[in-house]
Amino acid sequence: MSSRHETGRPRDPQDDSPVWENRIKIGPWTQISRAVTYNNPWIRVEHHQVQDPSGQDGVYGVVHFKNRALACVPLHEDGTVTLVGQHRYPLDLWTWEIPEGGGSREADPLTEMQRELMEETGLSASEWIPLGVIHPSNSVTDETAHLWLARGLTEGSLARESTEGDMKTMRVPFAEAVAMALDGRITDALTVTALFRASGWLTSASSRT
Amino acid sequence: MSSRHETGRPRDPQDDSPVWENRIKIGPWTQISRAVTYNNPWIRVEHHQVQDPSGQDGVYGVVHFKNRALACVPLHEDGTVTLVGQHRYPLDLWTWEIPEGGGSREADPLTEMQRELMEETGLSASEWIPLGVIHPSNSVTDETAHLWLARGLTEGSLARESTEGDMKTMRVPFAEAVAMALDGRITDALTVTALFRASGWLTSASSRT
Numbered sequence: 001m002s003s004r005h006e007t008g009r010p011r012d013p014q015d016d017s018p019v020w021e022n023r024i025k026i027g028p029w030t031q032i033s034r035a036v037t038y039n040n041p042w043i044r045v046e047h048h049q050v051q052d053p054s055g056q057d058g059v060y061g062v063v064h065f066k067n068r069a070l071a072c073v074p075l076h077e078d079g080t081v082t083l084v085g086q087h088r089y090p091l092d093l094w095t096w097e098i099p100e101g102g103g104s105r106e107a108d109p110l111t112e113m114q115r116e117l118m119e120e121t122g123l124s125a126s127e128w129i130p131l132g133v134i135h136p137s138n139s140v141t142d143e144t145a146h147l148w149l150a151r152g153l154t155e156g157s158l159a160r161e162s163t164e165g166d167m168k169t170m171r172v173p174f175a176e177a178v179a180m181a182l183d184g185r186i187t188d189a190l191t192v193t194a195l196f197r198a199s200g201w202l203t204s205a206s207s208r209t
Numbered sequence: 210m211s212s213r214h215e216t217g218r219p220r221d222p223q224d225d226s227p228v229w230e231n232r233i234k235i236g237p238w239t240q241i242s243r244a245v246t247y248n249n250p251w252i253r254v255e256h257h258q259v260q261d262p263s264g265q266d267g268v269y270g271v272v273h274f275k276n277r278a279l280a281c282v283p284l285h286e287d288g289t290v291t292l293v294g295q296h297r298y299p300l301d302l303w304t305w306e307i308p309e310g311g312g313s314r315e316a317d318p319l320t321e322m323q324r325e326l327m328e329e330t331g332l333s334a335s336e337w338i339p340l341g342v343i344h345p346s347n348s349v350t351d352e353t354a355h356l357w358l359a360r361g362l363t364e365g366s367l368a369r370e371s372t373e374g375d376m377k378t379m380r381v382p383f384a385e386a387v388a389m390a391l392d393g394r395i396t397d398a399l400t401v402t403a404l405f406r407a408s409g410w411l412t413s414a415s416s417r418t
Contacts, residue, residue: 027296027303028375038246038254040270043349045247045254053296053374061249062299063272063349087236087262088347090271094236095347102348132393134401137345137352138297138304139311140252140272145398165262166237182409184341189354189398192343196405200391 028053029060042066042102061140067102069136069145070113071190073177073198074099074123076153080171082121083191087166096170096180097188098195099123109146117150119159121169126152131197136189147194149201174202237262238269251275251311270349276311278345278354279322280399282386282407283308283332285362289380291330296375305379305389306397307404308332318355326359328368330378335361340406345398356403358410383411 024031030051038045048060074082083096099120103112110128117123131147160167172180180186181195233240239260247254257269283291292305308329312321319337326332340356369376381389389395390404 026298026301029296029298038256038270040256040268043270043272045270045272047247047249050298052372054371055374056371058372059249060298061247061252061254063252063254064299065349069346069348087238088344089235089238089259089269090273090349090351091344091347091353092235093344093347095344100348133396134398135297135300135302135304135396136398137278137350138300138302138397139278139309140274140299140352141346141350142299143346143349144300162263162265163261163267165264178409182406187342187344188347189343189345189402192405193398193401196401197391200387 026050037061063141063143065102065141065143066105068105068109068112069100069143069190070103070109070116071098071100071145071194072113072117072125072128072148072150073131073174073194074117074121074125074150074153075174075198076171079174081174081177082123082153083170083172083177084120085168085170086164095188096186097191100188100190103146110148113146113148118156119161120164120167122156122158123150123153124156125150126154129198129201131194131201134190134193145190145193147190147197149194149198174198235259246270272350272352274311274350274352275314277314277318277321278309278352278399279312279318279325280307280309280354280403281322281326281334281337281357281359282340282403283326283330283334283359283362284383284407285380288383290383290386291332291362292379292381292386293329294377294379295373304397305395306400309397309399312355319357322355322357327365328370329373329376331365331367332359332362333365334359335363338407338410340403340410343399343402354399354402356399356406358403358407383407 032049034048037047044064046062050060085096099117101116129149134145181192241258243257246256253273255271259269294305308326310325338358343354390401
């Protein structure tokens with residue numbers, strides 16, 4: 001890739017030099033140029049000139065997530081799960097979710113998840129069952145979320161971040177959390193997908209015993 | 210809100226005039242200023258100065274989605290569902306999904322979904338069971354997705370968009386699609402959540418009869 005497209009600045013609109021040297025195949029797409037249009041500690045937004053799978057010229061705005069998304073279903077011995085409630089700024093909406101956070105792509109995802117769970121709920125877990133990854137919004141972002149079921153929980157103390165100052169927790173039976181995900185009282189995609197996969201794992205685990 | 214923050218341009222960094230007149234409460238957050246940093250036909254990216262729920266100064270990058278996300282599980286009489294495969298540019302990843310698309314916020318979501326289903330698969334459906342909404346990525350975006358189960362399918366002809374030139378379809382048993390969502394062969398959040406809710410709806414429908 002040509003280094004002039006790595007400067008984080010859009011191409012000068014007066015610069016009409018050919019950009020063919022920057023052509024990259026992305027599956028059936030061709031990336032012709034890219035320019036960073038926004039950057040903060042969490043996301044980088046890029047404007048790409050592309051040719052789509054049919055060969056038509058177009059543009060693509062891509063939102064790169066600097067961190068992995070992490071989420072776990074904390075399942076207590078009594079069959080309840082801890083949900084976390086908070087106001088989500090982009091939607092201006094109060095929402096009940098499982099514990100979630102962002103983890104550095106350089107760090108171990110599970111270690112980062114364990115830190116987030118402790119910070120938000122004070123809980124630590126002795127058993128971590130991986131529930132795979134999901135891609136929350138793949139038409140625009142490269143966000144990748146890692147999901148777990150966490151069991152063998154013990155309670156410690158909270159250490160919430162400043163942005164989590166309004167956070168609340170509640171414990172509900174696992175079946176009630178699933179019902180909330182099904183009937184729309186829970187709308188957060190990480191929570192809905194993790195409860196689904198946890199439910200599938202628990203069903204197949206119980207059929208093995 | 211003061212009109213000077215509605216111009217779509219960042220505040221002049223040399224402008225140190227007070228911005229208190231622009232303060233807006235977003236739940237426990239305070240929005241102090243906002244500036245559009247990127248705009249294309251699908252998304253608008255804004256940089257906000259904020260005070261977080263603990264009163265600390267910070268910034269928030271918000272990705273506004275101009276369209277609603279729409280997705281449906283097309284369930285055939287023989288118990289199979291039609292999946293759509295395509296290469297997702299932001300992730301550089303081939304992915305199997307249910308039919309999805311973007312619909313204007315001014316139009317009826319179901320009408321837009323029916324058009325997308327026809328375009329991508331050639332299918333039309335006589336029965337549409339709403340499966341509610343989800344928020345795919347609520348820490349950064351305001352994206353809202355509407356989900357359905359579609360039954361009573363009849364086959365017509367395709368009319369794919371240019372960006373969908375690599376799209377493929379396959380039919381798999383509903384239980385196999387659910388297994389793919391559970392074991393990670395399907396990672397698209399809209400697909401995983403819609404299959405979960407469709408599964409819940411079908412289970413409760415069968416227990417009613």
